[in-house]
Amino acid sequence: MSKLLYKDLTDKIIGAAIEVHKALGPGLLESAYEECLVLELKNMNLLIIQQLQIPLIYKNVTIQSKFRLDLLVEDKVIVEVKSVEKLLPIHEAQLITYLKLTGYRIGLLINFNEKLLMNGIMRRIV
Numbered sequence: 001m002s003k004l005l006y007k008d009l010t011d012k013i014i015g016a017a018i019e020v021h022k023a024l025g026p027g028l029l030e031s032a033y034e035e036c037l038v039l040e041l042k043n044m045n046l047l048i049i050q051q052l053q054i055p056l057i058y059k060n061v062t063i064q065s066k067f068r069l070d071l072l073v074e075d076k077v078i079v080e081v082k083s084v085e086k087l088l089p090i091h092e093a094q095l096i097t098y099l100k101l102t103g104y105r106i107g108l109l110i111n112f113n114e115k116l117l118m119n120g121i122m123r124r125i126v
Helices: 007-024 030-043 089-102
Strands: 048-053 056-058 061-063 068-073 077-082 106-111 121-125
Touching: 007 030, 007 077, 007 106, 007 121, 030 048, 030 068, 030 077, 077 089, 089 106, 089 121
Parallel strands: 077 106
Antiparallel strands: 048 068, 056 061, 068 077, 106 121
């Protein structure tokens, strides 16, 4: 699979996240970073769907789940926003599961609780 899939778009998203992080720094709640990131992305004229509920289909039965994507950008990239001490394997697993459940191929996991934001960004393709 191409590591360059939607590279321009993911670069824009990461740039917007860096802008938010430069202004706010680490230590806030995820919801604050999410709202500010949405503002930055909308300022770039990108289409954003926030807190999109996704279905869980099990043995051809749709289960009413509580799964929500933090952000879906341009109907192409899932963005999961975190503000945790350290990204854990469960956070990556959550992103990968969301990608599999939705059929989207690329996702970004962004942990704003880092001194250097680039240390808290994971890009995943399924």
